Amino acid sequence: MDPVIVVHGGAWAIPDQISEASVKGVKTAASEGFAVLKKRGSALNAVELAVRAMEDNPVFDAGHGAVLDADGEVELDAIIMDGKTLAAGAVSSIRNISNPVTFARSVMEKTDHVMLTDRGANLFADGLGIPKLATETLVTENERKEWEHYQKYAQGVKELFNAQWDHDTVGAVAVDCDGNVACATSTGGIRNKMVGRVGDSPIIGSGGYADNHSGAVSCTGHGESIMKVTLARLILFHMEQGKAAGQAAEVSLQYMGERVHGGGGAIVVSNKGDWAAKFTTERMAWASVKEDIMSYGLNPKEIFSEHIQD
Numbered sequence: 001m002d003p004v005i006v007v008h009g010g011a012w013a014i015p016d017q018i019s020e021a022s023v024k025g026v027k028t029a030a031s032e033g034f035a036v037l038k039k040r041g042s043a044l045n046a047v048e049l050a051v052r053a054m055e056d057n058p059v060f061d062a063g064h065g066a067v068l069d070a071d072g073e074v075e076l077d078a079i080i081m082d083g084k085t086l087a088a089g090a091v092s093s094i095r096n097i098s099n100p101v102t103f104a105r106s107v108m109e110k111t112d113h114v115m116l117t118d119r120g121a122n123l124f125a126d127g128l129g130i131p132k133l134a135t136e137t138l139v140t141e142n143e144r145k146e147w148e149h150y151q152k153y154a155q156g157v158k159e160l161f162n163a164q165w166d167h168d169t170v171g172a173v174a175v176d177c178d179g180n181v182a183c184a185t186s187t188g189g190i191r192n193k194m195v196g197r198v199g200d201s202p203i204i205g206s207g208g209y210a211d212n213h214s215g216a217v218s219c220t221g222h223g224e225s226i227m228k229v230t231l232a233r234l235i236l237f238h239m240e241q242g243k244a245a246g247q248a249a250e251v252s253l254q255y256m257g258e259r260v261h262g263g264g265g266a267i268v269v270s271n272k273g274d275w276a277a278k279f280t281t282e283r284m285a286w287a288s289v290k291e292d293i294m295s296y297g298l299n300p301k302e303i304f305s306e307h308i309q310d
């Protein structure tokens with residue numbers, strides 16, 4: 001079958017000064033992930049690579065570019081999931097590493113567990129020899145300034161709705177030539193979050209889920225709301241009931257808005273290659289590639305398309 005990749009660079013109100021860089025970042029990540037799929041690589045490898053590309057790009061709130069918590073430190077969350085076996089790996093409150101998505105994959109492949117957190121996760125990372133980077137290496141100068149300006153978590157959430165938010169969570173979903181699906185999500189969370197706060201991103205069924213029987217989803221937005229409705233799993237439930245990817249994402253995001261007043265976004269791919277990128281926030285940077293056509297957008301109902309070069 002024709003492989004498909006969809007990536008997001010986070011929901012919320014991405015300010016104009018970083019909108020171009022956000023769109024460029026998601027397009028690059030989507031092409032890198034698609035190159036894997038085109039060579040008959042696995043959906044799992046494609047989503048990991050795409051998310052790594054965005055973790056390495058400081059325009060996004062993941063890996064390099066992560067936001068600071070209430071203590072002025074970085075705590076990262078990530079998940080990766082293989083729809084073929086339902087194997088999943090997640091990490092939360094991990095400190096000072098570049099690529100939490102790859103670390104989450106190590107949890108999936110090298111331990112008997114699905115999630116590691118805090119001290120244990122950090123010890124496991126040390127045991128694997130993953131280099132620890134100084135906080136200032138991961139954090140942008142602008143983030144440090146913003147953090148000093150806004151010291152309250154509640155203020156952090158308000159900023160998200162008021163177009164002052166700098167950068168966002170990242171995610172990818174893919175279906176490969178063999179019909180296997182996978183998802184990955186990675187984030188620094190929300191600025192000024194309490195130390196130890198874990199959002200939706202690493203929670204299986206909330207920030208992401210992948211099952212070959214239906215498809216794969218990666219979410220972004222207000223983590224506390226996403227967790228309450230287990231958004232990723234809810235979207236796949238609607239697909240299992242016969243809805244198309246776009247419709248399933250729309251009804252689920254609408255339900256989250258009505259039920260818990262939360263905004264967010266999701267990227268979805270079905271096991272047949274039907275895909276969607278939907279959001280209820282002001283903006284969400286996203287890009288997809290299917291049959292060598294790259295589609296991308298940032299504002300509601302916006303879809304640009306171009307042929308990708310080999």
Ligand code: ASP
Pocket residue numbers: 010011012168169187188189190198199200201219220221222223224226
């Ligand atoms: N969902 C993430 C969190 O709450 C934030 C985001 O998607 O921007 O940690």
